[in-house]
Amino acid sequence: MSYGPKPWLQRHWDVRAATNFTLGGTGAGLLVATALATVAAPGWKPALAVGLALIAAGLGAVWLEIGRKLRAVHVFFNPWTSWMTRESFAALVVFALGALALALGHPSIAQADGIAALFFVYCQGRILHASKGIPAWRTAGITPLIMATGLAEGSGLYMLLTAGGGETRAPLLLFVLAIVARAFAWRGYRANLGKGAPLRALEPSAKWLLNVGTLAPLVVLLLGYFVAPQFAPAAVMLAAAAALVTGWHFKFTLVTRAAFNQGFALPRLPVRGGR
Amino acid sequence: MTRWVMIADLRRCVGCQTCTAACKHTNATPPEVQWRRVLDMEVGEYPQVQRAFVPVGCMHCADPPCMHVCPSTATRQRADGIVTIDYDLCIGCAYCAVACPYQARYKTDEPSFAYGAPMPSEQQQYDPRRIGVATKCTFCSDRIDAGLEGGLKPGVDPEATPACVNSCIAKALHFGDVEDPASNVSQLLAENQFFRMHEELGTEPGFYYLWDRAR
Numbered sequence: 001m002s003y004g005p006k007p008w009l010q011r012h013w014d015v016r017a018a019t020n021f022t023l024g025g026t027g028a029g030l031l032v033a034t035a036l037a038t039v040a041a042p043g044w045k046p047a048l049a050v051g052l053a054l055i056a057a058g059l060g061a062v063w064l065e066i067g068r069k070l071r072a073v074h075v076f077f078n079p080w081t082s083w084m085t086r087e088s089f090a091a092l093v094v095f096a097l098g099a100l101a102l103a104l105g106h107p108s109i110a111q112a113d114g115i116a117a118l119f120f121v122y123c124q125g126r127i128l129h130a131s132k133g134i135p136a137w138r139t140a141g142i143t144p145l146i147m148a149t150g151l152a153e154g155s156g157l158y159m160l161l162t163a164g165g166g167e168t169r170a171p172l173l174l175f176v177l178a179i180v181a182r183a184f185a186w187r188g189y190r191a192n193l194g195k196g197a198p199l200r201a202l203e204p205s206a207k208w209l210l211n212v213g214t215l216a217p218l219v220v221l222l223l224g225y226f227v228a229p230q231f232a233p234a235a236v237m238l239a240a241a242a243a244l245v246t247g248w249h250f251k252f253t254l255v256t257r258a259a260f261n262q263g264f265a266l267p268r269l270p271v272r273g274g275r
Numbered sequence: 276m277t278r279w280v281m282i283a284d285l286r287r288c289v290g291c292q293t294c295t296a297a298c299k300h301t302n303a304t305p306p307e308v309q310w311r312r313v314l315d316m317e318v319g320e321y322p323q324v325q326r327a328f329v330p331v332g333c334m335h336c337a338d339p340p341c342m343h344v345c346p347s348t349a350t351r352q353r354a355d356g357i358v359t360i361d362y363d364l365c366i367g368c369a370y371c372a373v374a375c376p377y378q379a380r381y382k383t384d385e386p387s388f389a390y391g392a393p394m395p396s397e398q399q400q401y402d403p404r405r406i407g408v409a410t411k412c413t414f415c416s417d418r419i420d421a422g423l424e425g426g427l428k429p430g431v432d433p434e435a436t437p438a439c440v441n442s443c444i445a446k447a448l449h450f451g452d453v454e455d456p457a458s459n460v461s462q463l464l465a466e467n468q469f470f471r472m473h474e475e476l477g478t479e480p481g482f483y484y485l486w487d488r489a490r
Binding site: 010013062065066068072074075078082083084134137259261264267268269270272 | 285286314316318319325327329331340342343344345346347348349364365366367368369370372373374375376377378382384406407408468470472473474476478484486487488
């Protein structure tokens, strides 16, 4: 292994870590969408259960990546400064409230769970932001981007899950707001990207995110609701699927392909012969 | 207060990698793990090209991002500035590795040896606690602590000084207490111009690079 001064792709976090950001973010977004849906109608339990399962699957994927699996409980030891610890505590609260909501069937508990899920996905953004070794992650714009992506995916998945019925107005509104916010968050993130960030990896994925994951869903939804209402349910599903898939692709790219370190740099060169 | 720091004089380093070998020998790091590395950097464009050999490793930052992100509190900072890892606490999540701007951290998931089966020296120094956890340069803190107990001065007495510094054939590497104005490192910093790697990140590395004499 010969590492030079130029940036190279980190290999410590691979697809397993990326899975936590995709499934965990989507699960959290789904719980937020479910919390909004509970205000208007019953029948939210399956979506809530899927949200919890997605977060659990994401954390399970990370668990597969850690070197000392039997010590996983140590992840709770540093709530003072570590966003990974805070994410773990947030997950505990999400699971506890989610289980209670499922057991008791009380919408207010599901709504509280949505707030906890929002904090969970916020922690995910802060986890990346605190990674000072990776220019594509440490920029301040990463947290709103991760949050908006999670909400877009989660609300999209909610609409896919409730295609056969259920409350969709509030989640649909969340979905539209989230994909628009995601596009703006990308713009903000892109503008703040420092030197050394791998745009060659990020920009193709971002194009999909903007064109297929944002513009296309908006157009399809407009057509579905205002031009051909008979196709509105299909339009919603198509838009949701596009936002979901492009969001996952972007986050996989961000974690696995754009995660270059910044290498080494000499601000001054040695002046030899003077001593 | 004491703050141990290391200095690399870029004018003196010849890139012989003796420090790397000394570190591996002392700390028994497995293949592909180099707590002390020397980069061979070529800077500039023809015909204005310069070559520099740059020792790197854990910078023992005053504000270490690896410590802040560590979820298990395995990474800590001693009062003397040395950043440590408790192998019994570390879960091997590698969050510290992606938080370190100096690529100084390693994680080895399986035991590995230079020639397949362990040589006697490797067998003797093999530490199963290092498998599946983060590892990095310790500034040879065990040598420092033992030396101090014996009344020795780190950076001056070889028995109390990191192995890489002891081994340097060009006297490019130095070690000492930067809080002591009379120390070897304080004097070197006063007499020379220096920089620290990626200072813009605010980590306040405890590793200085000398590049010219003071003007």
